[in-house]
Amino acid sequence: MSTKALRSAGATPKTARSRRQAARDVRRAVRDLLSTMATGIDRCMYCGDSLGTDIGHSEPIAETPPRTFDWCDHLLAYSRCNSHEKRERFPRADGGTPRLVDPSVEDATCFSACC
Numbered sequence: 001m002s003t004k005a006l007r008s009a010g011a012t013p014k015t016a017r018s019r020r021q022a023a024r025d026v027r028r029a030v031r032d033l034l035s036t037m038a039t040g041i042d043r044c045m046y047c048g049d050s051l052g053t054d055i056g057h058s059e060p061i062a063e064t065p066p067r068t069f070d071w072c073d074h075l076l077a078y079s080r081c082n083s084h085e086k087r088e089r090f091p092r093a094d095g096g097t098p099r100l101v102d103p104s105v106e107d108a109t110c111f112s113a114c115c
């Protein structure tokens with residue numbers, strides 16, 4: 001299901017996760033593209049050290065379900081950083097500005113230093 005379809009359907013986090021799980025071929029293709037874009041690097045966009053093995057979302061699916069398939073929200077991430085360190089956390093300042101470094105825009109040397 002596309003981003004547009006999720007938005008028009010008013011997807012909940014549960015629905016978005018379910019559709020993402022069902023899109024195995026799409027996830028595999030996105031992972032391959034992200035890896036190709038980081039040829040020779042293949043490093044986690046959060047810690048920069050570990051091998052990027054998973055697709056991470058800059059903004060968690062729980063917070064922005066319509067962005068589940070949004071290309072600009074996909075990052076190459078190490079499973080531990082993505083699933084155990086970041087998880088659903090996405091702290092924001094009082095004005096709503098994200099407090100985490102967006103690794104696709106800024107250079108983050110260590111994810112744990114950003115939390």
